[in-house]
Amino acid sequence: MATLDQMNEYFEKNRDTHLNQMKEFLSIPSISALSEHKADMKKAAEWLSSSFKEAGLENISIESTEGHPVVYADWLHAGGQPTILIYGHYDVQPVDPLHLWESAPFEPEIRDDKMFARGSTDDKGQVFMHVKAVEALMQLDGKLPLNVKFIIEGEEEVGSPNLVPFIEDHKEQLAADTLVISDTALHAPGQPAICYALRGLSGVQIDVYGAKSDLHSGVYGGGLQNPIHAVAEILASFHDQEGTIAVDGFYDSVRNLNEEERQAYKDLNFDEEALKQELGVTELFGEPGYSFLERTSARPTLEVNGVFGGFSGEGIKTVLPAEAGAKITCRLVPDQDPAEIVEKLKAHVEKHKPEGVKVTVTPFDQGRPFITPFDHPALKAASDSYEKVYKVPTVYTRGGGSIPIVADFDEILGLPVVLMGFGLETENLHGPNEHLTLENFDKGLRVLGDYYQALSALSKDELKK
Amino acid sequence: MATLDQMNEYFEKNRDTHLNQMKEFLSIPSISALSEHKADMKKAAEWLSSSFKEAGLENISIESTEGHPVVYADWLHAGGQPTILIYGHYDVQPVDPLHLWESAPFEPEIRDDKMFARGSTDDKGQVFMHVKAVEALMQLDGKLPLNVKFIIEGEEEVGSPNLVPFIEDHKEQLAADTLVISDTALHAPGQPAICYALRGLSGVQIDVYGAKSDLHSGVYGGGLQNPIHAVAEILASFHDQEGTIAVDGFYDSVRNLNEEERQAYKDLNFDEEALKQELGVTELFGEPGYSFLERTSARPTLEVNGVFGGFSGEGIKTVLPAEAGAKITCRLVPDQDPAEIVEKLKAHVEKHKPEGVKVTVTPFDQGRPFITPFDHPALKAASDSYEKVYKVPTVYTRGGGSIPIVADFDEILGLPVVLMGFGLETENLHGPNEHLTLENFDKGLRVLGDYYQALSALSKDELKK
Numbered sequence: 002m003a004t005l006d007q008m009n010e011y012f013e014k015n016r017d018t019h020l021n022q023m024k025e026f027l028s029i030p031s032i033s034a035l036s037e038h039k040a041d042m043k044k045a046a047e048w049l050s051s052s053f054k055e056a057g058l059e060n061i062s063i064e065s066t067e068g069h070p071v072v073y074a075d076w077l078h079a080g081g082q083p084t085i086l087i088y089g090h091y092d093v094q095p096v097d098p099l100h101l102w103e104s105a106p107f108e109p110e111i112r113d114d115k116m117f118a119r120g121s122t123d124d125k126g127q128v129f130m131h132v133k134a135v136e137a138l139m140q141l142d143g144k145l146p147l148n149v150k151f152i153i154e155g156e157e158e159v160g161s162p163n164l165v166p167f168i169e170d171h172k173e174q175l176a177a178d179t180l181v182i183s184d185t186a187l188h189a190p191g192q193p194a195i196c197y198a199l200r201g202l203s204g205v206q207i208d209v210y211g212a213k214s215d216l217h218s219g220v221y222g223g224g225l226q227n228p229i230h231a232v233a234e235i236l237a238s239f240h241d242q243e244g245t246i247a248v249d250g251f252y253d254s255v256r257n258l259n260e261e262e263r264q265a266y267k268d269l270n271f272d273e274e275a276l277k278q279e280l281g282v283t284e285l286f287g288e289p290g291y292s293f294l295e296r297t298s299a300r301p302t303l304e305v306n307g308v309f310g311g312f313s314g315e316g317i318k319t320v321l322p323a324e325a326g327a328k329i330t331c332r333l334v335p336d337q338d339p340a341e342i343v344e345k346l347k348a349h350v351e352k353h354k355p356e357g358v359k360v361t362v363t364p365f366d367q368g369r370p371f372i373t374p375f376d377h378p379a380l381k382a383a384s385d386s387y388e389k390v391y392k393v394p395t396v397y398t399r400g401g402g403s404i405p406i407v408a409d410f411d412e413i414l415g416l417p418v419v420l421m422g423f424g425l426e427t428e429n430l431h432g433p434n435e436h437l438t439l440e441n442f443d444k445g446l447r448v449l450g451d452y453y454q455a456l457s458a459l460s461k462d463e464l465k466k
Numbered sequence: 467m468a469t470l471d472q473m474n475e476y477f478e479k480n481r482d483t484h485l486n487q488m489k490e491f492l493s494i495p496s497i498s499a500l501s502e503h504k505a506d507m508k509k510a511a512e513w514l515s516s517s518f519k520e521a522g523l524e525n526i527s528i529e530s531t532e533g534h535p536v537v538y539a540d541w542l543h544a545g546g547q548p549t550i551l552i553y554g555h556y557d558v559q560p561v562d563p564l565h566l567w568e569s570a571p572f573e574p575e576i577r578d579d580k581m582f583a584r585g586s587t588d589d590k591g592q593v594f595m596h597v598k599a600v601e602a603l604m605q606l607d608g609k610l611p612l613n614v615k616f617i618i619e620g621e622e623e624v625g626s627p628n629l630v631p632f633i634e635d636h637k638e639q640l641a642a643d644t645l646v647i648s649d650t651a652l653h654a655p656g657q658p659a660i661c662y663a664l665r666g667l668s669g670v671q672i673d674v675y676g677a678k679s680d681l682h683s684g685v686y687g688g689g690l691q692n693p694i695h696a697v698a699e700i701l702a703s704f705h706d707q708e709g710t711i712a713v714d715g716f717y718d719s720v721r722n723l724n725e726e727e728r729q730a731y732k733d734l735n736f737d738e739e740a741l742k743q744e745l746g747v748t749e750l751f752g753e754p755g756y757s758f759l760e761r762t763s764a765r766p767t768l769e770v771n772g773v774f775g776g777f778s779g780e781g782i783k784t785v786l787p788a789e790a791g792a793k794i795t796c797r798l799v800p801d802q803d804p805a806e807i808v809e810k811l812k813a814h815v816e817k818h819k820p821e822g823v824k825v826t827v828t829p830f831d832q833g834r835p836f837i838t839p840f841d842h843p844a845l846k847a848a849s850d851s852y853e854k855v856y857k858v859p860t861v862y863t864r865g866g867g868s869i870p871i872v873a874d875f876d877e878i879l880g881l882p883v884v885l886m887g888f889g890l891e892t893e894n895l896h897g898p899n900e901h902l903t904l905e906n907f908d909k910g911l912r913v914l915g916d917y918y919q920a921l922s923a924l925s926k927d928e929l930k931k
Binding site: 200202204206211212213216217218219220221222223224225226227229230232233234236237238239240242244280281282283284285286287288293296297300301302304305306307308309310311312313316317318319320321322325326327328330332355356357358359365366401402403 | 665667669671676677678681682683684685686687688689690691692694695697698699701702703704705707709745746747748749750751752753758761762765766767769770771772773774775776777778781782783784785786787790791792793795797820821822823824830831865866867868
């Protein structure tokens with residue numbers, strides 16, 4: 002197998018070629034949200050197919066869906082070695098506001114050793130890195146150390162509406178021992194991170210109905226239940242005064258952080274003082290016994306995202322409104338079940354709703370939480386590969402947000418998921434002047450090449466989740 | 467002094483003349499809110515002056531204010547007899563939506579023995595009744611049984627911004643033993659009522675500030691105080707679970723209902739079941755130990771009129787908002803002080819505000835509560851006069867709303883206020899097809915004539931508040 006030195010030499014020699022190829026890919030305006038770019042979506046899928054072919058991959062196909070196509074490719078000649086499935090997306094966000102871009106979003110330009118273009122970091126640039134890493138090993142060794150499958154979709158930026166059915170319909174074809182996704186960021190410049198868990202999501206809208214129509218508070222106030230009072234009472238009942246969620250059984254299925262995980266949080270040396278400054282608050286607040294980072298990524302939450310009722314214009318209107326309501330989302334952690342949480346929220350509202358009003362609870366879309374066990378060998382191998390190239394220990398993090406598709410892969414294919422990102426939070430993904438820092442492009446190619454080799458050294462049994 | 471029979475004969479004989487005169491007055495579009503009607507306001511004031519002159523009143527003047535003029539007139543030849551001050555307003559509400567009117571708002575038309583026109587019941591029609599009642603006694607007896615002063619303003623529908631300074635500047639001129647206002651309604655058709663108390667008003671806006679800007683609830687949720695949670699907690703703290711206001715000292719200055727007053731409420735035989743049907747609620751709710759009518763008119767309230775924060779559009783947005791807030795008004799009863807209540811609300815918020823947010827409390831305009839003691843002779847006399855004409859016992863009520871100007875008169879001039887209304891709640895005041903039921907116009911003229919005489923039989927000492 003190729004050594005890291007050989008890879009270094011290879012990637013240095015081919016750097017200009019690779020950057021030019023990446024520019025080609027980035028110059029295709031594959032905006033999935035805008036129907037006028039349907040042809041561009043096809044063009045991007047075709048460009049990707051060609052690059053798979055050049056890399057030496059096989060069984061390349063552009064698979065139609067009800068929306069934009071999924072591009073598949075594989076190389077399955079590694080016999081009993083593990084199989085890695087690589088997921089990414091070739092679609093990008095719209096580019097408005099265009100006037101804030103310093104160079105045109107689809108005319109890629111390198112400035113300060115950064116590639117500026119829509120999709121450079123999210124996610125075409127990172128998908129391209131996997132293609133080139135595979136190609137490198139193929140060039141250097143004439144073969145790959147493990148079986149590889151690519152599934153690159155074109156609808157991630159519009160919520161992946163057709164991916165779950167696709168995965169379900171192609172379960173056999175997509176079967177693998179590990180899923181790798183490069184669509185996230187390093188922890189900080191020069192600081193690689195393994196994001197080993199993401200939170201799930203479930204939410205409800207609470208609507209409270211009083212009288213048939215708005216009433217004059219001078220005539221009816223004090224005489225019947227005010228829907229705003231009812232909403233306030235319900236919302237206030239969701240947490241205790243210290244910030245712990247007071248919904249019966251809410252924490253029942255929560256997988257607690259173990260000592261190793263808590264140590265990993267401490268090792269991040271997160272600066273809560275700096276955060277307070279940045280946010281403009283005098284104190285942080287939340288579930289006692291956990292740090293800010295733990296609360297926002299490893300603990301479940303219940304947040305009211307909106308409340309409404311009555312008059313909110315300037316001045317005063319003495320109305321007793323007919324309706325009031327609130328929108329609530331919970332971020333969930335393993336092993337909470339989104340549907341079960343909705344039932345618990347419903348039961349809580351039923352128990353705490355005041356007299357004299359009608360209350361309805363309507364669920365929103367749900368997403369499962371995801372976790373790859375902290376000590377899983379596929380994560381350890383990724384951590385080691387990062388460390389070899391970046392020369393610092395890899396940190397372990399959990400993401401506070403939700404990427405439902407990750408949990409869906411986990412759920413349907415039952416395999417460990419490794420989130421190996423090479424972007425930076427500051428690279429303006431979704432905004433103007435999106436870019437990819439080329440230092441991380443260069444290092445990432447080497448990390449991936451090394452990682453494929455490291456994974457191949459593990460047995461299928463070791464990789465079982 | 468003229469007997470009721472003589473008055474009957476007089477009013478019957480002059481009915482057509484009176485109705486035609488009233489139509490003249492109602493045909494002037496005296497909309498105080500719209501600047502294009504400034505000349506009409508002057509015209510209405512002049513029409514009123516002429517009618518005062520015809521009635522035999524003296525010292526008639528159209529007094530300028532910073533807004534629309536106040537019309538004054540008096541007759542002060544009754545020596546040591548009491549003086550009655552009559553307040554009303556000649557301005558009217560705008561007429562939109564015009565297309566819902568069956569006849570033009572300023573082309574008065576009698577249909578089904580009702581006078582349809584803007585201002586017919588609120589309040590030009592009722593002011594006109596006082597003028598004609600005074601004129602009747604003057605015609606029948608050649609003099610009045612007591613001293614009379616009229617103060618009719620032109621800005622009631624825009625909040626009487628210039629009346630308080632006017633009263634303060636004319637304290638001597640307006641000095642009287644009783645104030646009579648006919649700008650309210652009977653309790654029901656055929657059922658006269660004395661409204662002997664009105665509630666006061668004070669209110670605050672509560673604003674809660676968290677982080678500098680809206681945050682993503684997936685990234686920050688659970689990590690710092692959510693302003694909506696804080697608002698909900700504050701709002702929920704204002705009442706106990708049964709609906710009693712939980713603000714320290716809120717009820718301290720409340721003058722409790724005596725047995726006679728509570729009996730008067732019971733005598734109204736108010737149908738709470740019918741109200742529930744009408745409002746579409748399964749139960750009424752509020753401070754325990756009091757009936758719906760007591761709660762909405764004789765007890766103070768704290769109602770949230772509006773709550774806002776975060777996202778309230780369709781679907782969901784996982785935002786942790788930077789701000790949230792609420793608007794609150796309290797209806798106050800004697801002897802609560804609006805400014806003192808604001809201080810108590812502030813202290814309550816200070817005590818109940820959660821950690822991690824900044825909270826401000828901003829007061830709105832205030833109005834004092836008003837009461838004329840239930841057993842005051844001026845009320846008893848009014849009750850008797852109603853009863854003589856309507857042939858049913860007069861009921862005693864309190865108004866749940868606030869007419870701050872009533873409390874201002876009370877405060878500045880220190881005299882009992884008698885609210886003798888002849889309208890009906892169903893007469894569409896402020897809406898399209900406003901009308902005055904002529905049965906109450908006819909009866910009202912007789913009630914007022916009788917009342918002036920009855921008041922004159924009381925001594926100034928008896929009338930002292």
